[in-house]
Amino acid sequence: MISYSRASVLVLAMVLGAFVGPLAAQDPSQLTLDYYAKNCPHAQEIIRAEVECAVRTNPRNAALLLRLHFHDCFVQGCDxxxxxxxxxxxxxxxxxxxNVNSLKGFDLVDKIKQKLEAECPGVVSCADLLAIGARDGTVLLGGPxxxxxxxxxxxxxASLDLANSDIPAPSQGLITLIAKFWSKGLSAxxxxxLVGSHTIGVARCFNIKDRIYGDFELTAKFNPSSELYLSKLKETCPAHGGDDNTSPMDxxxxxxxxxxxxxxLVQGEGVLYSDQQMYSSLVGYQTADLVKQYWADPLLFFKHFSDSMVKMGNITNPEGGEVRKNCRFVNS
Known part of the structure; x- marks a missing residue:
C-alpha cells in the first residue's frame, strides 16, 4: 500500500484548493479566432483537409497530432x-x-506546413498548425x-531540460502530476x-510493463474480465523484450x-500507472470523482475537454518568436 506523508497530503490539498478559479488569465488580445482572416483565409481549411486525409489513412494520426500539441504546450508554452x-x-x-521513441507525426506536420507555405508563405505558425490539427483530428474520431x-x-x-522535467511521466504519482499541471495554470x-485524450492513444510496452506485471496483476485477480484483458496485454508486452510494442489505452x-x-479506470484497468492513480490514489478524492463523472456523462467530458484544450492552447511563450518557414528549423 502506498503511504503519503502529512506534508504530501497538505501539498496536494493546497494544490487542489488553488483551482477554485484560474491560476492566471490569458491575455485575450494575444490570440484571436480571426487572426488569419485577411492574410490566410483558407488556412484552417487546408489543415482540415490534410488531417482528414491522414486520419482516414490511419486513425492513429489523430492521436499523434494531439500528443504533439500537448507536449509542445508543456515546454515554453505552445510555441x-x-x-x-x-x-x-x-x-x-x-x-x-x-518524447524519444514515442513522439511521432513530424512528417505529417511537414506535409501540412508545405501546403500552408504554398498558399500563404510565412504566415501560419507551426504552433497554430498543431493546435488546429489536434482539434480537427479529435473531431474526425467523434470527439468534440x-x-x-x-x-x-x-x-x-527549445529546451531539452524543461522537456525532461515538465512533461508528465507515466510512472509518476498523483501529487507530482497535479503539481506539473498546476505549474502550467491548469487545474485538477x-x-x-485532458488525460481523457488517451481514449485514442497507445502506450509503449516499455512504459506499462511495471504496471501490468505489478498493480494490475494484483487487482485483476478479483475481476474475471480484467484477467482476460491482462492476458492480452501480456501477449503484447512480454516480461522480457518487446519494449517498442504498443497497446491501446482504451x-x-x-x-x-x-x-x-x-x-x-473505474474498473482498475488503466494501463499507465499515472492514469490509474487519478482514480485509485488514496489522496485522489477529487480526481476519482471526476473520473466517475466523465464515465457517467460523456457530454460533460466533452465540454470539459474542449474548455481545457483552449486553456492549454492559450499558454504562450513570453519570449515571442517568429513564423517558421520549416517547422524543423528556425528561420535563417
Missing part, C-alpha cells in the same frame, strides 16, 4: 519548440525522456469541436479532462474519441 530538430547550435526536445484561438508565434529556441479538472473503442477510457 512549436517540440518540432525543432537538433542542429550544431540548437538542442531540440525530441530526445527528451517522454472547439474554436481554436490563433496567432501563436514559433519559438527560436483540466488534468483529468481497448473498448481505441479509434473512437469517447468516454470509454474512464470506464477502464
Amino acid at each position: 512549436g519548440s517540440v518540432l525543432l530538430d537538433d542542429t550544431a547550435t540548437l538542442i531540440g526536445e525530441k530526445q527528451a525522456d517522454q 469541436y472547439w474554436d481554436v484561438p490563433v496567432g501563436r508565434l514559433d519559438s527560436k529556441t 479538472t483540466d488534468m483529468v479532462a 481497448y473498448v473503442s481505441p479509434y473512437v474519441f469517447d468516454n470509454a477510457y474512464f470506464e477502464g
Whole structure:
C-alpha cells in the first residue's frame, strides 16, 4: 500500500484548493479566432483537409497530432519548440525522456506546413498548425469541436531540460502530476479532462510493463474480465523484450474519441500507472470523482475537454518568436 506523508497530503490539498478559479488569465488580445482572416483565409481549411486525409489513412494520426500539441504546450508554452530538430547550435526536445521513441507525426506536420507555405508563405505558425490539427483530428474520431484561438508565434529556441522535467511521466504519482499541471495554470479538472485524450492513444510496452506485471496483476485477480484483458496485454508486452510494442489505452473503442477510457479506470484497468492513480490514489478524492463523472456523462467530458484544450492552447511563450518557414528549423 502506498503511504503519503502529512506534508504530501497538505501539498496536494493546497494544490487542489488553488483551482477554485484560474491560476492566471490569458491575455485575450494575444490570440484571436480571426487572426488569419485577411492574410490566410483558407488556412484552417487546408489543415482540415490534410488531417482528414491522414486520419482516414490511419486513425492513429489523430492521436499523434494531439500528443504533439500537448507536449509542445508543456515546454515554453505552445510555441512549436517540440518540432525543432537538433542542429550544431540548437538542442531540440525530441530526445527528451517522454518524447524519444514515442513522439511521432513530424512528417505529417511537414506535409501540412508545405501546403500552408504554398498558399500563404510565412504566415501560419507551426504552433497554430498543431493546435488546429489536434482539434480537427479529435473531431474526425467523434470527439468534440472547439474554436481554436490563433496567432501563436514559433519559438527560436527549445529546451531539452524543461522537456525532461515538465512533461508528465507515466510512472509518476498523483501529487507530482497535479503539481506539473498546476505549474502550467491548469487545474485538477483540466488534468483529468485532458488525460481523457488517451481514449485514442497507445502506450509503449516499455512504459506499462511495471504496471501490468505489478498493480494490475494484483487487482485483476478479483475481476474475471480484467484477467482476460491482462492476458492480452501480456501477449503484447512480454516480461522480457518487446519494449517498442504498443497497446491501446482504451481497448473498448481505441479509434473512437469517447468516454470509454474512464470506464477502464473505474474498473482498475488503466494501463499507465499515472492514469490509474487519478482514480485509485488514496489522496485522489477529487480526481476519482471526476473520473466517475466523465464515465457517467460523456457530454460533460466533452465540454470539459474542449474548455481545457483552449486553456492549454492559450499558454504562450513570453519570449515571442517568429513564423517558421520549416517547422524543423528556425528561420535563417
